[in-house]
Every structure is written in structure tokens, then in C-alpha cells.
Amino acid sequence: MHVADAPHLRVLRLLRDEGPVSRAELGDRLELTRPRLLAEVERLVAAGLIAEAGMAASRGGRRSTLVELDPRLRFAAVDLGASSIDIEVTNGRLEPVATYRETADIRSGPRTILQRVNELLHKARTDGAYEKLDAVGIGVPGPVSFRDGVPVSPPIMPGWDRYPVRELLAREHGCPAVVDNDVNIMAIGERHGGVAHSVDDFLFVKIGTGIGCGIHLGGTVYRGVDGCAGDIGHIQVDANGPVCSCGNTGCLEALFSGSALARDAIAAARSGESPALAERLAAALAAEESREDRGDDEREPVISITARDVADGAAEGDVTCIRLIREGGRRVGGVLATLVSFSNPSMIVIGGGLALLGHVLLAEIRSVVYRRSLPLATGNLPVVLSELGSRAGVTGAAVLASDTAFEQAS
Amino acid sequence: MHVADAPHLRVLRLLRDEGPVSRAELGDRLELTRPRLLAEVERLVAAGLIAEAGMAASRGGRRSTLVELDPRLRFAAVDLGASSIDIEVTNGRLEPVATYRETADIRSGPRTILQRVNELLHKARTDGAYEKLDAVGIGVPGPVSFRDGVPVSPPIMPGWDRYPVRELLAREHGCPAVVDNDVNIMAIGERHGGVAHSVDDFLFVKIGTGIGCGIHLGGTVYRGVDGCAGDIGHIQVDANGPVCSCGNTGCLEALFSGSALARDAIAAARSGESPALAERLAAALAAEESREDRGDDEREPVISITARDVADGAAEGDVTCIRLIREGGRRVGGVLATLVSFSNPSMIVIGGGLALLGHVLLAEIRSVVYRRSLPLATGNLPVVLSELGSRAGVTGAAVLASDTAFEQAS
Numbered sequence: 148m149h150v151a152d153a154p155h156l157r158v159l160r161l162l163r164d165e166g167p168v169s170r171a172e173l174g175d176r177l178e179l180t181r182p183r184l185l186a187e188v189e190r191l192v193a194a195g196l197i198a199e200a201g202m203a204a205s206r207g208g209r210r211s212t213l214v215e216l217d218p219r220l221r222f223a224a225v226d227l228g229a230s231s232i233d234i235e236v237t238n239g240r241l242e243p244v245a246t247y248r249e250t251a252d253i254r255s256g257p258r259t260i261l262q263r264v265n266e267l268l269h270k271a272r273t274d275g276a277y278e279k280l281d282a283v284g285i286g287v288p289g290p291v292s293f294r295d296g297v298p299v300s301p302p303i304m305p306g307w308d309r310y311p312v313r314e315l316l317a318r319e320h321g322c323p324a325v326v327d328n329d330v331n332i333m334a335i336g337e338r339h340g341g342v343a344h345s346v347d348d349f350l351f352v353k354i355g356t357g358i359g360c361g362i363h364l365g366g367t368v369y370r371g372v373d374g375c376a377g378d379i380g381h382i383q384v385d386a387n388g389p390v391c392s393c394g395n396t397g398c399l400e401a402l403f404s405g406s407a408l409a410r411d412a413i414a415a416a417r418s419g420e421s422p423a424l425a426e427r428l429a430a431a432l433a434a435e436e437s438r439e440d441r442g443d444d445e446r447e448p449v450i451s452i453t454a455r456d457v458a459d460g461a462a463e464g465d466v467t468c469i470r471l472i473r474e475g476g477r478r479v480g481g482v483l484a485t486l487v488s489f490s491n492p493s494m495i496v497i498g499g500g501l502a503l504l505g506h507v508l509l510a511e512i513r514s515v516v517y518r519r520s521l522p523l524a525t526g527n528l529p530v531v532l533s534e535l536g537s538r539a540g541v542t543g544a545a546v547l548a549s550d551t552a553f554e555q556a557s
Numbered sequence: 558m559h560v561a562d563a564p565h566l567r568v569l570r571l572l573r574d575e576g577p578v579s580r581a582e583l584g585d586r587l588e589l590t591r592p593r594l595l596a597e598v599e600r601l602v603a604a605g606l607i608a609e610a611g612m613a614a615s616r617g618g619r620r621s622t623l624v625e626l627d628p629r630l631r632f633a634a635v636d637l638g639a640s641s642i643d644i645e646v647t648n649g650r651l652e653p654v655a656t657y658r659e660t661a662d663i664r665s666g667p668r669t670i671l672q673r674v675n676e677l678l679h680k681a682r683t684d685g686a687y688e689k690l691d692a693v694g695i696g697v698p699g700p701v702s703f704r705d706g707v708p709v710s711p712p713i714m715p716g717w718d719r720y721p722v723r724e725l726l727a728r729e730h731g732c733p734a735v736v737d738n739d740v741n742i743m744a745i746g747e748r749h750g751g752v753a754h755s756v757d758d759f760l761f762v763k764i765g766t767g768i769g770c771g772i773h774l775g776g777t778v779y780r781g782v783d784g785c786a787g788d789i790g791h792i793q794v795d796a797n798g799p800v801c802s803c804g805n806t807g808c809l810e811a812l813f814s815g816s817a818l819a820r821d822a823i824a825a826a827r828s829g830e831s832p833a834l835a836e837r838l839a840a841a842l843a844a845e846e847s848r849e850d851r852g853d854d855e856r857e858p859v860i861s862i863t864a865r866d867v868a869d870g871a872a873e874g875d876v877t878c879i880r881l882i883r884e885g886g887r888r889v890g891g892v893l894a895t896l897v898s899f900s901n902p903s904m905i906v907i908g909g910g911l912a913l914l915g916h917v918l919l920a921e922i923r924s925v926v927y928r929r930s931l932p933l934a935t936g937n938l939p940v941v942l943s944e945l946g947s948r949a950g951v952t953g954a955a956v957l958a959s960d961t962a963f964e965q966a967s
Contacts, residue, residue: 290933300933348782360899364779371901372758375933382895383929395929485792485895489770491781519793519805523700523710523785 154179154187159196159553162216163240164339169203169211188214194556196220216240221277222548223268223320225285226329226540227260229253229303229356234267235541236276241339241549243541245276253288256306265319283316283324284548286332286540288357290375296326299374302393303357325551329353329540330377331368333533334361336543337496341534348492351533352379353499354479358400360486379486380404384478399482403475405454405500411471412452421467423460428452458504472504473511480515487520487528498533505532564589564597569606569963572626573650574749579613579621598624604966606630626650631687632958633678633730635695636739636950637670639663639713639766644677645951646686651749651959653951655686663698666716675729693726693734694958696742696950698767700785706736709784712803713767735961739763739950740787741778743943744771746953747906751944758902761943762789763909764889768810770896789896790814794888809892813885815864815910821881822862831877833870838862868914882914883921890925897930897938908943915942 152160157177162168168176174184191197192214200215216239226233230252236245247267251260264285271277289301296313298304316324327335334351337343343351343363351361360377362369370376380400381393388397389407401407415421416428431451460468483495495516497509513530520528535542562570567587572578578586584594601607602624610625626649636643640662646655657677661670674695681687699711706723708714726734737745744761747753753761753773761771770787772779780786790810791803798807799817811817825831826838841861870878893905905926907919923940930938945952 362899364774369774369900371934372903373901373933373936375931376899376901378898378901378931378934379895381931382898383891481793482895485789485892486899488788488792489772489786489896489899490779491783491786491788493782521785521788521791523783524781524788526783 154183155191155556156553158184158187158191159216159556160550162197162214163549163553166240167200167213167215169213171203171211173214191556196553196556219278220281220552221279222545222552223271223280223283224541224544224548225264225283226332226544227251227253227264227285227287228329228540229288232260232264232267233537233541234264234271235545236268236271236280237545239549241542241545245271245274247271253304253307257310257312261312261315264316268320280320280322282322282548282552283320284332284544284546284551285312285316285324285326286329286544287312287326288329290373290378291326291328291331291370292374293327293370296324298326323548323551323555325547327368327544327547328359328361328370328374328377330359330361331370332361332541332543332547333498333535333539334363334496334543335368335546336535336539336541337498337533338363338543339546340542341496341539342531343494343496346494348490349494349496350483350486350490350492351496351498351539352479352483354404354497354501355499356405358404358479358499362490364490379482382482384481399478403478403501408454408457408471408475408501409452412457412468415467415471416452421460421465423463423465423468424452424456427456427460454501454503461504461507469507472507475501475504476508476511477515479508480512481519483512483530484516484519487516487524491521491524493528495528495530496533497530498536498539502532502536564593565601565966566963568594568597568601569626569966570960572607572624573959573963576650577610577623577625579623581613581621583624601966606963606966629688630691630962631689632955632962633681633690633693634951634954634958635674635693636742636954637661637663637674637695637697638739638950639698642670642674642677643947643951644674644681645955646678646681646690647955649959651952651955655681655684657681663714663717667720667722671722671725674726678730690730690732692732692958692962693730694742694954694956694961695722695726695734695736696739696954697722697736698739700783700788701736701738701741701780702784703737703780706734708736733958733961733965735957737778737954737957738769738771738780738784738787740769740771741780742771742953742957743908743945743949744773744906744953745778745956746945746949746951747908747943748773748953749956750952751906751949752941753904753906756904758900759904759906760893760896760900760902761906761908761949762889762893764814764907764911765909766815768814768889768909772900774900789892792892794891809888813888813911818864818867818881818885818911819862822867822878825877825881826862831870831875833873833875833878834862834866837866837870864911864913871914871917879917882917885911885914886918886921887925889918890922891929893922893940894926894929897926897934901931901934903938905938905940906943907940908946908949912942912946 198217200213202210203213220239222237224235232251234247235243289304290299297309298307313324313326330353347366358380360379381398385397389401391398391401416424457468608627610623612620630649632647634645642661644657645653699714700709707719708717723734723736740763757776768790770789791808793807795807799811801808801811826834867878
């Protein structure tokens with residue numbers, strides 16, 4: 148049996164999600180008696196979490212004072228990808244006041260990556276984004292023990308296993324910190340400010356370099372016993388399929404993911420099967436040669452054909468590009484049909500880099516899910532694209548950071 | 558955020574699960590202050606839920622009075638299968654005081670079946686099993702809206718869609734009633750008194766006439782948005798497989814389930830591929846003929862070869878019987894590997910009629926799950942057989958009934 152959250156949490160979350168509210172409305176909305184509410188507000192003002200914000204418009208009687216989250220509240224939201232660092236410093240309402248994005252290889256190890264995160268956050272302070280952080284939330288591309296605040300056996304993150312990420316960030320910035328899996332924070336972000344707004348039971352499927360699934364059940368993220376729930380990229384979908392980076396054959400992400408799609412697209416370009424891709428590959432190689440001629444050594448690794456090229460080729464009507472997207476959608480749809488029969492969610496959100504493949508991908512996923520799952524489970528099941536796109540992760544990290552700060556204020 | 562259950566619920570559940578306890582121990586165990594505990598106990602005695610039960614052994618100081626659930630408490634637990642009615646009337650500790658089991662075709666419709674349930678329960682009263690029921694719990698073989706207490710579009714239960722099962726039982730017996738899916742109650746039963754005792758996150762896989770999965774997450778049953786979570790029998794495992802009763806091809810339960818196994822076993826007997834099964838089929842047909850000769854018309858439908866025969870054949874070393882079991886285990890294992898990667902549970906329990914295939918089945922399921930799921934998710938994952946067997950369902954129905962009665966006592 149679940150009991151409602153503590154009053155201070157409900158006050159803080161309402162002000163975070165809806166902005167300034169009068170004391171009178173706050174009492175009504177949260178069904179708190181006036182003395183109880185006033186005591187909570189007084190305590191939260193003293194704790195530096197909320198502040199007065201002028202008078203509300205009259206509701207007929209005496210005008211009520213508006214309260215809002217303290218304007219000095221600041222949360223740091225960090226989204227580590229396989230090859231990127233995304234940071235937002237936000238105010239109490241989770242609006243970004245500073246944004247940083249750069250490439251970084253997660254395989255450089257935790258010291259290098261976290262040092263760079265700290266440098267960027269200290270730069271944000273120098274830039275005037277904050278005086279003091281109230282909490283840091285960070286997402287990493289691998290399984291996490293949420294309770295311990297450490298990555299656990301993350302396959303693509305050598306050196307990070309049980310590295311004390313939460314503890315080091317908390318110590319460095321003198322505030323609470325919280326660590327979660329990157330797909331979980333994307334799901335949380337999409338629920339806070341995206342297409343899954345206020346949906347309690349949904350799956351967020353990230354199709355990027357790899358494939359993962361954030362599971363939101365009964366209003367909270369379900370992380371599993373070892374923190375690896377939702378790790379659907381290595382589900383076997385074809386016993387005769389290609390060998391996966393994990394060593395098994397025919398895993399979902401060996402058949403469809405950013406890297407699998409690039410592999411298949413390059414093959415289709417080389418064989419001449421796809422004129423659109425052949426043209427793009429030729430252009431990419433020419434650019435690469437002129438770059439080498441100029442002697443540019445320090446450059447990012449070149450991926451000669453990307454999902455963007457396949458999407459553009461499909462938009463131009465290139466049959467092979469359309470086929471690659473549809474085959475991928477069919478693979479993802481087959482796994483999702485299974486997960487829908489199993490978990491009976493009320494929405495599926497498709498996000499990550501390959502969401503740019505858009506409605507060709509979505510149509511194929513929908514077609515398989517609707518045909519192969521239980522009719523009862525798909526009767527009212529929307530399958531939709533992420534609204535937040537690349538901001539889903541930092542948004543979710545900011546939500547987690549604020550929740551952590553609010554919980555510790557009790 | 559979850560807050561602990563109300564004190565009265567914790568008192569009642571502890572007495573249900575552990576028997577008489579002294580007031581002093583109760584206060585210690587539930588971390589309730591003495592005045593708070595005494596007030597709860599007094600209230601629950603007045604409500605007729607608990608009673609005094611003599612003096613406890615001395616703990617050094619003054620002897621404390623034992624309290625126990627009122628000995629007159631009675632719960633009715635009903636497990637409806639596709640072709641059976643199982644009923645237990647239990648005392649407060651969920652020990653059976655009366656048991657009834659008979660065949661009945663769920664397709665006879667809700668009026669006929671519920672009338673028979675009511676007749677059996679009234680017979681139990683006449684037999685002296687109870688004076689008054691405190692709650693009725695019932696499981697049905699199909700999806701259920703737990704909130705509304707009605708079956709929802711149940712495929713094998715014509716006439717039951719949204720039939721007011723909970724309301725009619727509650728009215729008939731003058732007590733609260735609760736309706737759930739049959740696999741969910743088996744999972745609840747196994748967690749109360751079986752192999753999953755006190756395990757919070759586990760999957761209970763029932764392999765019987767069909768296949769279903771009870772999902773226990775974070776200590777409670779997860780039922781999904783439409784009440785059909787865990788309906789894994791119609792997951793497609795072979796696009797070229799046999800046509801299923803649902804109209805799709807290659808569903809898990811079209812390849813392996815009680816009916817699929819009987820179909821394959823009869824084929825292997827007829828073709829002579831399996832001497833052990835051919836022998837059993839001949840014996841079954843001879844028995845059938847002599848029965849017809851005697852003119853026995855009113856008889857149960859004869860299933861000439863059953864899972865029991867296949868299990869016996871395998872025990873005798875019949876290669877085809879072993880192959881049938883192993884192929885089935887491989888199919889189930891493949892689906893479970895997917896569900897383990899997705900949900901990262903801490904245990905998998907195999908139950909239902911086909912659990913009698915025992916360790917040959919279990920070994921094959923384990924082999925596939927351990928090979929194909931994420932290593933992190935299978936590191937500490939036991940895959941085990943149900944301990945309660947055919948009593949899992951009524952046990953879980955009794956747990957649900959008692960929880961419902963206890964919750965309404967607030």
C-alpha cells in the first residue's frame with residue numbers, strides 16, 4: 148500500500164512543476180489545513196528552499212501571498228553518453244541557465260570524464276550560472292546500483308565498475324548527488340516535460356549507438372534487482388544473425404542500432420545497391436581526403452555514413468534506405484510486442500539518435516506491435532516519438548537532482 | 558516514495574503469518590510505542606479481528622499476554638481453472654478448514670460457475686467450516702480489472718467479460734470480495750507459503766493448458782494498465798510455427814503447453830517414433846473402448862496422452878519424450894531470457910501442470926536463460942520449481958482475501 152508523499156515534497160514539487168502559487172491555492176491543491184501548510188512554508192523558507200513572490204490576484208477575499216521556489220536554487224544535470232557530455236545547470240523550475248555539450252569518450256575512464264564534468268561545472272560557476280549547487284544528477288550509459296550510486300559491470304565503460312560516482316560528485320560540489328542509467332533519466336525527462344507527461348506506466352525505448360529501455364511503472368522508474376532492468380539491446384532476435392559486441396549472435400542491437408545501421412548503409416553504398424547512399428559515401432570520402440591533404444590530424448573520428456544519411460535517402464525515395472529503416476523497425480517492433488504482452492504499459496516512447504528516422508521507423512514498429520501483441524494490451528496503446536529529443540537525458544537528470552534535494556530537506 | 562503500511566495492517570499480517578505473539582514482542586517487532594500498540598490491539602479486539610490467547614512465557618519481567626487472530630476468522634479462497642473449481646475455506650492463519658475440488662468447464666459461463674461456487678461455499682457452512690465469511694478471494698483464468706473486480710475480454714471465458722464477479726460474491730456472502738487473474742494468485746501464494754517466500758521481485762511462470770506469468774515487483778503484483786500484464790502465452794516465438802487458438806502463428810503456447818504437448822505426444826505415438834508413448838496410447842484407447850462397451854456415457858472428456866505420460870516416458874529413457882520436454886524448455890527459456898533482460902528479477906518460479914516434467918524441463922529452461930540473458934541479470938538468479946503445486950492458486954486467493962478484509966478494518 149502506498150501512502151501519499153510527505154507534505155514538504157508535495158509543496159516543493161508543485162512549485163517546481165507549476166511555478167509561483169498563492170498560499171491559499173497551495174493549501175487547497177494539497178489538501179493541507181491552513182496551520183499545517185503555514186508551518187511547512189515557514190520551515191521551507193527557513194531552509195532556503197522557497198521564498199515569497201509578491202501578492203496573488205484577489206480571489207474575492209483577502210489577497211494571499213505568492214510563494215515560489217527560492218530563485219537561487221540551482222541543480223546540475225549531467226548526461227554522459229558513449230561519446231558525449233551534456234550538462235545543464237538549471238534553476239528550481241528546471242529551466243536551463245547554462246548549457247554545455249562536448250564530445251568525450253566514456254572509455255577514457257571515470258577520472259578523466261568526471262574531472263571534465265567538474266571543470267565544466269566550475270566554469271558554469273565562473274560564468275555566473277550559480278553560487279552554490281543544491282544537487283547534482285548524472286546519467287551514465289550502463290547499469291547502475293541506484294542505492295549505492297555506482298555503475299555496476301557496465302559493458303561499454305571500462306574502469307567504471309563500482310566507481311564511487313555519487314560520492315565524488317557530492318564531495319566536489321558540497322551537495323547531494325544522484326546517479327542513474329542514461330535511459331532511465333531520459334524516461335524521467337520525457338515524463339516531466341515531454342510526450343509522457345503525467346503517464347504512470349510507459350516504456351521509453353532509446354535507439355542510439357545501442358538500444359535500451361526505461362521502464363516507468365506505477366509512477367516511478369523500475370530499475371530491477373541489479374539495476375539492469377530494461378537492458379533489451381542484447382535480446383536475441385535472430386539465432387542466425389550477426390555476431391554482437393557482447394559475443395552472442397543475433398542480438399537486437401547487432402541487427403538495428405546506430406552502429407548496425409551505419410554498417411548496413413556502408414555495405415549498401417559500396418555494393419551500389421543504394422544510389423543515395425553511394426553518393427553520400429563518395430562525398431564523405433572526398434571530404435575525408437581533402438582533410439587528410441590539409442594535414443588535419445586532431446580530428447573527431449569520421450563515421451562516413453550516419454542515420455541522418457539513411458533518413459535523408461529515405462525521404463528522397465531511395466528504396467534501400469526505406470528497406471533498412473523498415474527492417475530495423477520490424478526487429479524493434481518484434482521485441483516490443485513481447486514486452487507489451489508482458490508489461491501492458493499505457494504508452495511507448497521511441498527516443499535516442501535513431502528517432503530521427505521518424506515516421507517510416509515508427510510506422511513499422513507500430514505495425515508489428517499492433518499485430519503481434521494482445522489486442523487488450525494494444526487497444527489504447529500509443530507508440531510515439533520522444534518530444535524532448537537530445538534534451539531528454541539532462542531534463543531527467545535535473546528532475547532526479549531536484550527530487551534528491553527536496554527529499555533531503557525533510 | 559513508499560511509506561510503511563498502516564499499523565493495524567502490520568499487526569494483522571504478522572499474526573496471520575506467524576501466529577500468536579505477545580503484546581511486548583508485537584511492539585518490539587513493529588516498532589510501535591506501547592500506548593500506540595495497546596490502542597491498536599484494543600481496536601482490533603473490538604472489531605472482532607484479534608483475541609487474547611493466554612500468557613506468553615516470561616521474558617524476565619512481568620509476563621505479557623499473547624494475542625492472536627480471532628479463531629473465528631474465515632476466508633474463502635477460490636481458484637477457477639479452465640476446467641476446475643478449487644475451493645479452500647481457511648482460518649485467519651490461512652490454514653484450510655475445508656477443501657473442495659471438482660471439474661467444471663469455465664465456458665459454461667459465469668452464472669453456472671458462480672452458482673456452483675456459491676453452492677460449495679454454502680455446503681462448507683453446513684459442514685461446519687464457518688459461521689460467517691470475513692472475505693472471499695477468487696482467481697479466474699483470464700485478464701482482470703483488479704480495481705473493478707471484473708474479468709476483461711478473457712479469451713477462454715465466453716460470457717464473463719465485465720461480469721460483476723466481485724459484487725455478486727460480496728453480496729451473496731455479506732463480506733468483501735476480491736478478484737484477480739489465476740496466475741497472479743499463484744504468484745501471491747508462492748510468495749506467502751512457497752519457494753518465493755519473502756522474495757520481492759520474481760516471475761511466476763505457469764505452464765498449464767496455456768502459459769502465463771505472474772509478475773511480482775517491489776513486493777506487490779504488477780497487473781499492468783489493462784490487467785493483462787504477464788500474458789506471455791501469445792508471444793510469437795516462431796514465425797513459421799503452428800497456428801494458435803488466438804489466430805496468430807507460432808505463439809509460445811501453440812508450441813509448448815499442456816495442449817501442445819498432448820498434440821505432439823499423440824503424433825509421436827501414432828508415428829511409432831516413441832515406443833513409450835505408443836504403448837500408452839494403445840492402453841488409453843483400449844481403456845476407452847471397454848468404457849464405450851460398458852455404455853458409460855456420462856464421463857469426463859478423455860485426453861488420451863497427457864504430460865504425465867511424457868514425464869514417465871522420459872523417466873524410462875524414451876528419447877522422444879526427452880526431446881519433447883527439452884524442445885519445450887528451450888522455447889520457454891528463450892522467452893524468459895528476454896523477460897529477464899527486461900525486468901531483472903531475483904527469482905523465476907516454474908509452476909502449473911507441466912511443472913511435473915521436473916528437472917529435464919528445468920535444466921533446459923535454465924540453460925537457455927543463463928546463456929542468453931545479460932550476465933549481470935543472471936549472476937544470482939535461481940530458476941526453480943513451484944513448491945505449492947496445485948495449491949498455489951487457493952493459497953494466493955486466501956492471502957488476497959485476508960489482505961482485503963484487513964484493509965477494510967481501518
